[in-house]
Amino acid sequence: MGRAAVERTDKASADQNAGYYNEAQNSYAQAQNAEGDYESQLSKYAASNPYGEGGQFQKTTNQIVANTADARARAAGNALQSQALRTGSNSAGGVAATENMTQQGTRDISGEEAQANQERIGAGAGYNKNVLQATEFPAEFASQMAKNMAGEGNDALGTMAKSASIEDPAANIWNKAAASWASAPEKG
Secondary structure (H helix, E strand, C coil): CCHHHHHHHHHHHHHHHHHHHHHHHHHHHHHHHHHHHHHHHHHHHHHCCCCCCCCHHHHHHHHHHHHHHHHHHHHHHHHHHHHHHHHCCCCHHHHHHHHHHHHHHHHHHHHHHHHHHHHHHHHHHHHHHHHHHHHHHHHHHHHHHHHHHHHHHHHHHHHHHHHHCCCCHHHHHHHHHHHHHHHCCCCC
16 A cells, blocks of 8 residues: 555544544533433422422322311211201201211321321332432443443554554565664764
8 A cells, every 4th residue: 555545544534533533522412411301300300209298299188188077077967967857856966966076077187197197108208219219320321421431442542553553565664774774883
C-alpha cells in the first residue's frame, strides 16, 4: 500500500471514528436525560404517597367509617320511630334511643379507624418498599453505562493497537535503513 493510500485510509478511519464518537456522545446524553426524567418521576411518585399520615387513603377510609356509623344509627332510629308510629307509642323515646345509638356509633368508630389505620400503615410500607426498589434502577443504570463505556474504550484501544501494527513495506525499508545508520559506527 502506497503512502497516499495509507493517508486516505487514515483520513477515512479518522472521519469514521469522529462520527462514531459523536453518535456515542449523543446516545450518552440521551441516556443521561432519560435517567434524570426517571428520577424526577420517581420523586413525584414517592412524594404523592396516598398512605401517609393524613393522606388520601386515611381521609377516605375515615369518611367511609364515619358515614357507615352514621347510617347505622339513622337506620336504627328510623326503624324505632316507624315502630312508635305504627303502635301509637310516644316517638320521643325513639329520638332519645337514636341519639344514644349515634353516640355509641361514634365510640365504635375508633376501633374501625384503628383497623383502617393498621391497613394504611401496611399499605404504606408496601408503597415505600416499591419506591425503594425503584430507586435502585438509576444506580444500576449508571453502573451498566460505565461498564459499557469502559468496554467500548477497551475495544477502541485494541483496534488502534491492531491498526498501528499493520506493516507498511515502504516504511519498513526506511525504518531498517534508519536503524542501520543509527547503529553504524561514527567515523571520526
